[in-house]
Amino acid sequence: MEFLKKKILELRPDFEKGGKYAKFHTLFDGFATFLFTPDRVSSGGTHIKAGIDLKRTMFFVILAMVPSLLFGIFNVGHQHFLALGEFSGSPLNGLWDKVLYGAFKVFPIVVVSYTVGLGIEFFVASKKGHAINEGFLVSGMLIPLILPPDIPLWMVGLSTAFAVVFAKEVFGGTGMNVLNVALTARVFLFFAYPTFMSGDQVWISEKPDVYSGATALANAAATGSPFQISANQTWNYSLQDMVVGLIPGSIGETSKIAILLGAAFLILTGIGSGVIMLGVVLGALLMALIFNGIGLTPFMNMPFYLHMAMGGLLFGAVFMATDPVTAAHTGTGKWIYGFLVGMMAVMIRVFNPAYPEGIMLAVLFGNVMAPLIDYFVVQANIARRNKRLVTRTSLV
Amino acid sequence: MSDVLVQSPAEKKPLIGKKERKLITDPLSDNNPVTIQVLGICSALAVTTQMKPTMVMALSVTAVIALSNLVISLMRNAIPSRIRIIVQLTVVSVLVILVDQILKAYMYDISKQLSVFVGLIITNCIVMGRLEAYAMGNKPFPSLLDGLGNGFGYGAVILTVAFVRELLGSGKVFGFKVVPDVLYQAGYVNNGLMMIPAGALFVVACYIWVQRSLAKHLEEKE
Numbered sequence: 001m002e003f004l005k006k007k008i009l010e011l012r013p014d015f016e017k018g019g020k021y022a023k024f025h026t027l028f029d030g031f032a033t034f035l036f037t038p039d040r041v042s043s044g045g046t047h048i049k050a051g052i053d054l055k056r057t058m059f060f061v062i063l064a065m066v067p068s069l070l071f072g073i074f075n076v077g078h079q080h081f082l083a084l085g086e087f088s089g090s091p092l093n094g095l096w097d098k099v100l101y102g103a104f105k106v107f108p109i110v111v112v113s114y115t116v117g118l119g120i121e122f123f124v125a126s127k128k129g130h131a132i133n134e135g136f137l138v139s140g141m142l143i144p145l146i147l148p149p150d151i152p153l154w155m156v157g158l159s160t161a162f163a164v165v166f167a168k169e170v171f172g173g174t175g176m177n178v179l180n181v182a183l184t185a186r187v188f189l190f191f192a193y194p195t196f197m198s199g200d201q202v203w204i205s206e207k208p209d210v211y212s213g214a215t216a217l218a219n220a221a222a223t224g225s226p227f228q229i230s231a232n233q234t235w236n237y238s239l240q241d242m243v244v245g246l247i248p249g250s251i252g253e254t255s256k257i258a259i260l261l262g263a264a265f266l267i268l269t270g271i272g273s274g275v276i277m278l279g280v281v282l283g284a285l286l287m288a289l290i291f292n293g294i295g296l297t298p299f300m301n302m303p304f305y306l307h308m309a310m311g312g313l314l315f316g317a318v319f320m321a322t323d324p325v326t327a328a329h330t331g332t333g334k335w336i337y338g339f340l341v342g343m344m345a346v347m348i349r350v351f352n353p354a355y356p357e358g359i360m361l362a363v364l365f366g367n368v369m370a371p372l373i374d375y376f377v378v379q380a381n382i383a384r385r386n387k388r389l390v391t392r393t394s395l396v
Numbered sequence: 397m398s399d400v401l402v403q404s405p406a407e408k409k410p411l412i413g414k415k416e417r418k419l420i421t422d423p424l425s426d427n428n429p430v431t432i433q434v435l436g437i438c439s440a441l442a443v444t445t446q447m448k449p450t451m452v453m454a455l456s457v458t459a460v461i462a463l464s465n466l467v468i469s470l471m472r473n474a475i476p477s478r479i480r481i482i483v484q485l486t487v488v489s490v491l492v493i494l495v496d497q498i499l500k501a502y503m504y505d506i507s508k509q510l511s512v513f514v515g516l517i518i519t520n521c522i523v524m525g526r527l528e529a530y531a532m533g534n535k536p537f538p539s540l541l542d543g544l545g546n547g548f549g550y551g552a553v554i555l556t557v558a559f560v561r562e563l564l565g566s567g568k569v570f571g572f573k574v575v576p577d578v579l580y581q582a583g584y585v586n587n588g589l590m591m592i593p594a595g596a597l598f599v600v601a602c603y604i605w606v607q608r609s610l611a612k613h614l615e616e617k618e
Contacts, residue, residue: 152583166598170605192589 008032026125030132054174057271058137064265064272065141065319067258072251073102076149076205079248083207091246102149105205106251109144112153116160117143124169135174135181135325136164142182142319145252146312146360147189149205151196159185159192179367180326183360190360198356203248216247217311221349221356224298226310242309253312263318272322275331279338280317280345281308287346299350313345316359326367330377337373341366419541423549426611430553431604435521440554440600441593442513447570449509450558451551456495456514458547461523464488465543468531475532484527485518492518522550557599565590 014020015028032038034055077098081087087094117136125132143160163185168177190197204213216226216237227237237247245255253259266272288304295301308314321327321341328337341362348358355361429435436457443453467487468475475483496514499507507514517523526546531539562568564587567575575584589595608614 152585154583155585188589191592191594192587193585194588196585 004035008036024126026129026132027122030122030125033131034134055134055137058134060269060271061138061266061319062141064262065138065145065252067261068145068252068255068315069106069141071245071255071258072145073106074099075102075245075254076105076251077102078246079204080206083204083211083213101205105149106144108153109147109149109151109156109251110141112156113143113160114140116157117164120161120164120169124173130173133174135168135177139163139181139185143185145319146182146186146250146315148197148202149251150202151189155189155193155196159188162188175325177325178371179364180320180323183320183364183367186360187364203250213248215249215311215356216242216309217249217349217356220302220306220310221299221353224302226302226306239306239309247310250312250315253315256309256314259314259318266318266322272318273324273327273334275334276322276327276338277317279335280321280342281314283339283342283344284308284313284317284346285342286339287343291346291350297350307346307349311349311357311359313342313359316345316363317342320359320363321366323367326370328370328373328377330374333370333373333377336377337366337370340369340373416538416541419538420545420548423542423545424552425607426614428549428553428607429522429525429546430550430600431607432614433522433525435525436550437600439513439516439520440550440557441596443510444554444558444561444596444599445565445591446509446562446568447555447558449506450554452499452503452506453510453513454547454551454554456499457517457520457522457550458544459495460488460491460517460520461526461547461550462540462543463491464523465526465531465539466536467491468527469534469536469539472532480532481524484524488523488527489518522546553600553603556603557596560599561590561596565595 011028012032015022015025017025021028037053074095077100078091080101081094081098087097114136117140121136122132140160143156143163147156163181167179167181167184168174171177186197196202200212200214200218201207201209202213203215204211207213214222219237220226226242227239241247243256245258247254263272263274263277267274267277284307285304288302288307291300292302292304317338321338328334341359344362344365345358348355348361352358423429426432430437430440439453439457444450464484464487468484471483471487492515495517496507499510499514526543530542534542559569562570563574567573567580567586575586587595590599
């Protein structure tokens with residue numbers, strides 16, 4: 001580290017205004033501040049002082065995603081070998097083969113997502129002449145986690161480029177986006193290339209055609225029970241499988257335990273809003289309970305708590321809905337926002353057979369509504385305080 | 397707008413002078429009805445999945461705008477201003493029904509493809525907008541030109557959008573396959589987003605983006 005620091009200080013004058021490489025100032029600055037806390041501080045105006053800056057915040061979120069990523073890598077391999085009929089018995093059989101296979105599938109997606117996203121970010125930053133923002137560090141990791149393992153890499157690149165340009169840069173870059181960037185990438189793929197993003201064929205990497213790859217959620221939508229086996233499937237999903245994550249699905253969404261570990265980390269470090277997570281979960285459970293009460297279709301009659309164990313609802317609640325830029329900011333607003341997202345997610349799941357997973361569209365819907373929610377919460381507060389003011393003066 | 401076209405009657409002018417030419421060219425670029433005035437977006441999203449029906453739609457709209465501009469301009473001094481909207485609507489709907497019948501008679505397939513959207517030309521804001529903003533206050537000939545210009549401006553945008561959508565969405569242009577099979581075998585897939593109206597919004601947005609970055613004078617001064 002000492003060596004790096006010396007090198008950076010030595011090179012810095014070249015990249016300052018008038019230096020040899022002044023053109024690459026933003027690039028250099030981006031790397032330098034990524035490695036070391038910058039020695040410049042904001043001046044003028046009022047600032048809330050905190051010992052944590054954007055880079056550190058983003059890094060903590062990535063740390064929170066590590067359990068999901070690692071389990072996802074293992075599970076990609078596990079599902080693959082299971083479909084081929086190898087390493088049967090305990091899931092831990094052939095652990096290294098599974099991890100190695102999963103890593104070969106997942107890492108290229110991560111690399112493509114980061115290369116494309118950061119490439120655009122660097123380009124725009126140096127063109128506009130402002131500092132490189134770290135917002136994409138998290139989005140770049142989220143994108144692979146919400147994709148199926150066999151997605152063609154050019155689609156990953158295209159969707160990432162689309163999301164970064166249309167969801168972020170046109171609105172003014174990090175911190176200004178209305179929609180969650182990672183979900184925009186996914187929603188683009190979902191509508192542009194639906195055969196690669198939905199159905200029974202895509203969730204298990206390189207599976208034999210005869211082996212049904214229906215997810216637990218697809219089972220539930222079709223029959224009302226996630227455990228139901230479909231044709232040619234050799235095994236039933238159990239609740240335990242669903243909680244541990246040994247089921248087909250997007251790379252990072254399957255393991256509820258890994259996601260909860262991440263959630264605990266985010267809440268403990270104060271980076272993710274526990275209120276929003278709880279709001280989404282409660283909203284989803286409430287909606288599922290209401291559906292239990294109505295009970296018109298088998299899916300409505302499914303025990304309400306099973307909604308939490310299948311699909312990406314929990315992943316969305318923990319990592320997507322809590323995005324500090326696109327979520328509601330006010331205290332009451334966070335509850336409303338969370339409830340809205342949760343209820344919407346279950347509603348889309350149950351009512352719309354074309355969209356088996358509702359959390360993606362629900363979070364995007366919540367993102368769009370968040371400024372409105374905040375506005376009404378703030379207005380209500382102002383009205384309440386105004387009323388108090390009036391009664392005081394009228395008493396006097 | 398109207399003060400641009402006040403002509404002194406004594407002066408002898410060529411049929412198509414500088415002002416008249418501007419009536420045609422302005423709506424194509426700096427005063428485009430779709431990308432600058434943001435009118436007629438609805439049909440720009442709805443009919444632009446393929447180029448052929450889009451072409452027909454563009455011609456139909458151009459015919460309706462130009463002719464209704466002409467008719468209303470001829471009647472403009474006789475229309476009581478309190479009921480002018482209903483008079484305009486009557487004229488427009490007559491023209492739209494004519495266009496619809498002609499399409500049904502001679503281009504049945506495309507007419508079926510365009511379905512309700514030919515009838516909906518009557519609600520196209522560009523038509524009413526030109527009548528209100530131009531034909532009600534100008535002479536017949538400039539009004540006709542203005543209608544043609546705006547029709548072409550509308551057509552240029554929706555044809556561009558349709559080109560992009562058909563190319564990316566189904567790999568064709570005017571129904572002819574242009575994306576080579578080699579590319580499909582290499583793993584290329586048509587983009588389904590371009591087949592739904594939401595895709596058209598992105599294409600229109602990109603069009604506006606490109607147009608505004610080329611023509612800086614369109615940007616509002618800060």
